[in-house]
Amino acid sequence: MKDDEILKRLNEVFCDVMDDEGIVLSHSTNASDIEEWDSLNQIKIILACEKAFGVRLNARDINLLENVGAMIDHLQPLLTSKS
């Protein structure tokens, strides 16, 4: 899956979890850019990502995911090994 495609689907996940259609993500977006991106929503985003991409993430890795770019980088190899 291409980075752009992952970004697009991540964007959908964020809009869904935050209940806000106006969110536009870029690689550098982090928690301080989106008001609602708190630690609780972080958990929800992770769980929703797992559903959306059909992958399983572990707790250690999740703590390292500081911005959207890091999430894409983390998801990319998991999705490649799947296909």
Added chain:
Amino acid sequence: MKENRQKTLELALTDPFLVSQDTHSLQKLAKIFSKTKLSPEMRIKDTRVALCGGFMTKFLVEILPLFFLQRGITPTFYESEYGSFQQDIINKESELSRFDPELAIFFPTHRDLRFPPPTDASNSIVENCLDREVDFWISLLKNLDAPTVLFTFDPPPTRRLGEADGLKPGGFLNYIRSVNTRLACDAPGHIKLIDTEQLCASVGETLWHDQRLYHMAKQPMSMDALPVIANSIAASASAILGKARKVLVLDLDNTLWGGTIGDDGLDGITLGPETSDGESFLAFQEYLKSLSERGIVLTVCSKNSEEIALQPFREHGAMVLQETDFPVFIANYTDKATNIREIAKTLNVGLDSVVFADDSPVECALVRKQLPEVWVVELSGDPSEFTRRLDHFIPFPVASLTKEDFARSASYQSLNAVHSELQETTDIGSFLRDLKPIAILEHVRDDTVERMSQLIAKTNQYKLNPSTFSTSELRKRSSDVLAFRLKDRLQDYGIVSVIVTEPDYDSNALILKNWVMSCRVFSRRLEFLIRDEIAETAAKKGLSILRLEYQQSGRNDLIGDLLPVLGFSESKMPNWFEADTISPKILPPHFIALEEAPS
């Protein structure tokens, strides 16, 4: 778009199967709800609820309002911070104390246990640990004044003694179970327990625990377990706050038996151990019977002629349910919405006390549309699933079973008999006299106090205001509590009316903090006898005025209309009514003799 979302929310809140939605959908509904202003008719019972959990409860609190609203309660939440729920309760200066909850939810986990014995502990060491453990929790819980929902300790995700962990003295699961059993025995009356192990089993243990989520966010149970937990909390809360449903309206054909009695005849309907479907209908009837035995009122609403509808009850050998299990039995060709209204009226309950079960999608749709307060359960398809479909969303939560609950069904029965006799008797006076009624003045005692507290909480119609009284509060006020049991030659109705009074010597008045009476004894004129007793109580204390606060709830017009008859008129302060201790002379005769119970 916005209207659509509002509609989705409203639909969800009138759907008894809310608990079947997945957590993600519920979170979205909760989001909509948090951005919605509640219409006044949705704010039925505002209640301050404190959640004191031994884990991170934010995800639970997020979806919890939906389940409360679904059961007619508008909650305002206080949430203990993670890790401080015990201090919160002990500290009288805490925010929790200031919040002054009307309902507390206490949800520790096995991680909070204080004295778990070592695996090689002997029986006597385990006993010692148990004593200290139970003492600790009971004395902690005694700091909560409000009615409390207590989750028993959950089973751990790992077993330190392997598969024998639940069986050996030093097993942790064994210890947890023993603690829970003791708590169930020893917990004070204002505490209602939720059996967490049963809840966990109903979800499935491997689906219940989520170790990763616990390590990430300190929520030890999975997101998927939250709806079941939230539903059980709201169900218990509704029972405690007197909002629990208590009437089940049942269809007959293809609901209690397979086939149509009018077409297939007695030999043609499916019921009995001969076929698997017949067995399923039997099992369903047995479940319904057990509901009836714990005080849920079963009624019939069937499109049939009465004679045909009654035939299986009178002549079919396999029937578990009897005609006498149904205080109201309606078989006619009127539409079911009208009939259900009639049933509610006969039983003196609101439509929000009613659950309706029918196999026909058409009838279900009609009732859903016309009577949105009624919970509709469509029982179509495989009858072996009926019990689970009806039972798993906890339609009829148990507050704590009192003897009166078991007797209630029987007593609705004779109320109906009273009603039908009334239609035939022209002289109500002689009818009432003939029942030879006796009112017994009851005292606050261990075996009565729970019923009194429950009666105040559960009553909707004959009730001055929403104030409730815990068992401990009633004990404190015992000398100022008047309670009456009603008996007649047909039956003992149990304790049916409670008045909590408070003398105010400064203003020379006896204040009636609240006065409730069970709808089972409306039209028995007991209120007139009680009016005299209240006046006498006041006179004994040298007080000459009776004063009370009447708050209209939309359901208590009955008592509001009665106040002038009892000699009360509104004072200068709105909602406050006063009367002279001398009863108005025009009160109708009640024919009730008065006795006093031994104290």
